[in-house]
Amino acid sequence: MNRHTKEIIIKYVFFTFSLVSIVVLGLIVFSLFREGLPIFGKVSVKDFLLGMEWYPTYDPPSFGIFPLIIGSLIVTIMATSIAVPLGVMAAIYISEIAPQGIKEILKSVIELLAGLPSVVLGFFGMVVVAPWLQDTFDLPTGLNIINASMILAIMAIPTISSISEDALYAVPREFKEASYALGATKFETITRVIIPSALSGISTAVMLGMARAIGETMVVLMVAGGAAAIPEGLFDSVRPMPASIAAEMGEAPFRSAHYQALFAIGIVLFFLTLAFNLIADYVSHKFRQIGSGTL
């Protein structure tokens, strides 16, 4: 075989391999649909998504995941509202203010935080945060929305902070200099020039942080409490979608309606996070060009 042919073969083999991500995405959809779609022969899509009752093991069972969706949304929103200010402000500190040494340390801190396994954080929420919440607020259980949101926030912070930091770092130096040249203080430069220029990157960070939180499993499985009902307060327990899947898959008989319903929850989760990611991708591409016009 001559070298030229060999080169061409290598190129096409590599091309084929590069499609692996798309193929895996396809296989994910295939597997979820194959195992999950049959449930819609038993309940309608509307009853599934909007049904108020998740009693998969009752007779007759009831497969309404609305409380689970609400559970997911509520912990995600709560976690994001804790993680965004902390994460973005830490990113500002790291990229604009911190001295070199502290900057390196903080970057490593965030990297290590990102590296903490979720089961460890869940465990921490169970054995530390839950008893504390229970005692302090005199609750029947410390496994609730507040606890899950706090722990999820810790998980989302590294994503939000590191992507925001990249965005802040990418703001052209001329912008900053132009602002200082006009006599702006560092604070004014940061809030009126740097943050607006980095806004699309920061939005992407927030989207991806939310996607991370909504898909996180072990934390909500271990500390959200597991009640499949619409919560009435922030100290109530919830059962977010990933928690349901992880908790029940082990008990659901193979290819039973329950099993199929859990896969169908996976479908919902998959497309929900897919939407988040596509929006993040769109935002980051659409608004990547930071022109002087934004000043």
Added chain:
Amino acid sequence: MENIMKSFKNNSMQWRYFKQSIFFGAVRLSAFIIALALGGILFYIIVNGIGAISWDFITKPPTDSMTKGGIMPAILGTIYLTIGAIAVGLPLGIVSAIYLTEYARQGKVIRLIKVGINCLAGVPSVVFGLFGLGFFVIFLKFGSSILSGSLTLGFLILPTIIGASEEALKSVPQTFREASLSLGVSKWQTIYRIVLPNALPGILTGSILGIGRAAGETAPIMFTAAAYFTAKLPGSIFDEVMALPYHIYVLATAGTNIEATRPIQFGTVLVLVAVVLSIDLIAIIIRSYMRKNKRW
């Protein structure tokens, strides 16, 4: 710009610096809270876990319905699954990245592949678990096994590895490629002999971070590989294994006596954290070493 100018003039210098110091205080506090969270968690785990650690704890299997004894099978299982994930994710990821950076011409197909990679990176780990269950365990009939778990974890870390490899490949100066090609060396040889060796430290750094993540994941292996308890060690890749993260979950939520096994739980958490963070630390050290010794 003009508006900014105007507002400067309307504010006294003192007021402007006051606002600045409030703001600086707030961002410093945020960074501090984050550092404290990490420090606090690590400290708490070490203090509570260190007592449980002993040679026997690490080298002996659990006994008495997992209320006594060690965690050796779980450590071993985690090692197997992690190596399996590397074997799947690393070659696929590096090859994908090579195609994307070295061969592909910018266009629709490449854009599609890149969006695909981003989307894959965003798929929740529990969905990977379902995928592993639906595809490897059931469809391909691998059963709940090291093989199924490794494949699932390997695909989970694939986007991380692709991203890290792409970045490392792009950082190799174009002049190296030109020099090699201008000698009449073929493209593949140029990649293999010049580009890859120079990109390797970067590829490894990023990939190791992904591998650390794989070692600590629970949800993807719950339905694809992890056993609640196995008396015997795995004999082949078609066997189930225990794994550290799942073992923690089991002990903390479903053990026979949750309170009594707290020390074992803390010990296991400490071992897992030590494993995962040492993997991350290796990556961080390679990277800082690389930065110092960069020659171009």
Added chain:
Amino acid sequence: MDSDIIIKLNKVNFYYGQSRALTDITMNFRKNKVSALIGPSGCGKSTLLRLLNRMNDLIDGTRVEGEILFEEKNIYAQNVDPVEIRRKIGMVFQKPNPFPKTIYNNISYGPKLTGIGVEDMDTLVEQSLKRAVLWDEVKDILNKSAMNLSGGQQQRLCIARALAMKPDILLMDEPTSALDPISTAKIEELIEELKKNYTIIIVTHNMQQAARISDETAFFYLGNLVEYNKTEKIFTNPDVKHTEDYITGRFG
């Protein structure tokens, strides 16, 4: 056809995407001569040089029209492998770009990988380094990294690396523009020496350099070949007024 012509360009146009970088270039390069390409920056000198060993293939969205004949064969014909062309036409770049390998391995890299059947690598390395007048300086540190050499030494190493492939033609793109005057003088001497055995085509920014080392000089402007003549003639009595203006520094 003139037997001492080694490269022949026939109505060559070159495009980066939509924008044309070279217009209707027709010219011949002679064997064992030094030909210099001069002109203001951005006029297409590098583009032309990189056309001759198909290095422009590496840039997405480029297009060539016309013919470029190397030893009477069109190097842009369908069945031609650019890799083969590059073995016979070596290149030295503006900035020295040794590989982060040892000095020895920098030289042996090309011959080893292209399998041109070297009987004795040590001899080839020595020969190449001697031709590039670098041997005496590096013979005791062949196993040290090439990155430790000075800029001038690195550039001579790059020349030696190209020579190890025993090319017919050596393309040089402003090889001294990143070097100090002493290193520059050394490389100019080297070029003088090399032209006995090689055809050299050199892009230079420096008119004195073109006058000192070349036999023939081509003046380019905005992608057009304005004048191509014996160097002596170009610098004393050019045919085209435009050339004279440029040589005498009447415009950039």
